Amino acid sequence: MTRDFSEEYYHLRNFEDLAYDAVHLLYLAHDVDREKDQHGYEYTYVRSSILNTLLLFECGANCCIDSLKLSGSYVDDIDKLPFLSKYEFFLSNVKPQIKFDRGSKETQAVAELKSVRDSYVHPKVKKRKYVQIDELAWDAGFGETDILKIPRLPKQWGRSHAVSVLKATNDFFNLFFLSWCEFDTDTTCEILLGSEEASIPATSSVYIDCIGGLDRVVKEWNIDFKFLGKVV
Numbered sequence: 297m298t299r300d301f302s303e304e305y306y307h308l309r310n311f312e313d314l315a316y317d318a319v320h321l322l323y324l325a326h327d328v329d330r331e332k333d334q335h336g337y338e339y340t341y342v343r344s345s346i347l348n349t350l351l352l353f354e355c356g357a358n359c360c361i362d363s364l365k366l367s368g369s370y371v372d373d374i375d376k377l378p379f380l381s382k383y384e385f386f387l388s389n390v391k392p393q394i395k396f397d398r399g400s401k402e403t404q405a406v407a408e409l410k411s412v413r414d415s416y417v418h419p420k421v422k423k424r425k426y427v428q429i430d431e432l433a434w435d436a437g438f439g440e441t442d443i444l445k446i447p448r449l450p451k452q453w454g455r456s457h458a459v460s461v462l463k464a465t466n467d468f469f470n471l472f473f474l475s476w477c478e479f480d481t482d483t484t485c486e487i488l489l490g491s492e493e494a495s496i497p498a499t500s501s502v503y504i505d506c507i508g509g510l511d512r513v514v515k516e517w518n519i520d521f522k523f524l525g526k527v528v
Contacts, residue, residue, distance in 0.1 A: 304492075307362075311355050311488040314348050315524075319513050321345035322458050343450055345458045349465050350413040353406065356469065356488060357382035363487045363494040364389055380407060387476055390496060394476050401443075402471045405464040408441045412461075416450060459517050469523045481525035488524070 325341035357379040364386065366374065374385060380403070384396040397403060424436040438448040444460050447453060473484045482498035492500075510526050513519045520526060 306491055307493060309355070309359050309489060309491070311352065311359060314352050314355055315521075316509060318345050318348035318352070318462060319510060321348065322455075322462060323512060325455050325458060338455070339451065339453065342453050342455060342458045346412075346453060346461050347416060349458075349461050350409060350416070352465055352469075353410070353413070354379045357386070359488050359494070360386040363496060365493075378410070380410065383472060387472070390477055394478075396476070400471065402464070402468045405443050406468045408443050408446075409461060409464060412441065412446055412448075415448070459519075462513070463517060463519050466519045466521060466523075470520070473523045481523065484523050485525060 321341045322345045325338050325345060328338040328341065330338065358375075361371075361374055361382055374382065377385065380398070384398075387394060387396045398407070422438065424438055426434040426436050429435050440447045444457075444464060446457050446461065473479050477484075479487075480497065482501050483496055486492075486498040486500065487494045487496070490500075510521050514521070514526065
């Protein structure tokens with residue numbers, strides 16, 4: 297019997313696409329033959345991987361808020377919060393006895409990545425004085441982040457930085473969804489990936505498409521995606 301969708305809604309959540317783009321672009325960056333790469337494709341892949349990873353935070357936070365089924369102008373007020381505050385608000389609703397620990401190493405890393413994201417998506421002209429490095433070279437140093445050591449200059453991002461960003465993101469989601477919210481992977485996947493209205497706890501089993509595509513990132517860089525039900 298054909299299902300009647302006339303009274304139903306499709307819920308568009310972009311988390312899965314962003315996650316796979318981040319991972320697959322990381323693969324492409326690592327697979328570039330540097331001796332033949334005349335056009336800097338490696339660095340384009342790296343920047344694109346990092347940007348897609350950074351967008352996961354905002355996307356995930358909005359998916360969480362949507363699952364609370366808030367109504368009225370209250371939703372608009374919550375929507376204006378920074379994404380870390382959205383996660384904190386969500387946790388206070390689903391597990392009010394659990395503290396959103398902004399001092400944890402995972403959360404501090406995310407706060408640092410937020411500054412990288414904000415700088416990337418809201419680019420402004422920055423100025424630095426040139427500093428002489430040696431007799432023949434000068435450089436205008438923009439520094440790096442304190443925890444993950446991500447260069448403030450995106451053109452200096454390399455393969456290792458893309459791995460660090462994706463791992464820090466994965467570690468935060470594991471901590472938040474599995475430890476703090478105490479969700480099973482079905483509930484997490486229903487919130488982040490499902491095409492129907494999300495329920496807490498989940499009312500069905502949600503399976504991420506092509507989850508085998510994550511095998512390499514698990515084996516090579518120990519980025520486990522446990523919060524999505526990836527089995528190592």
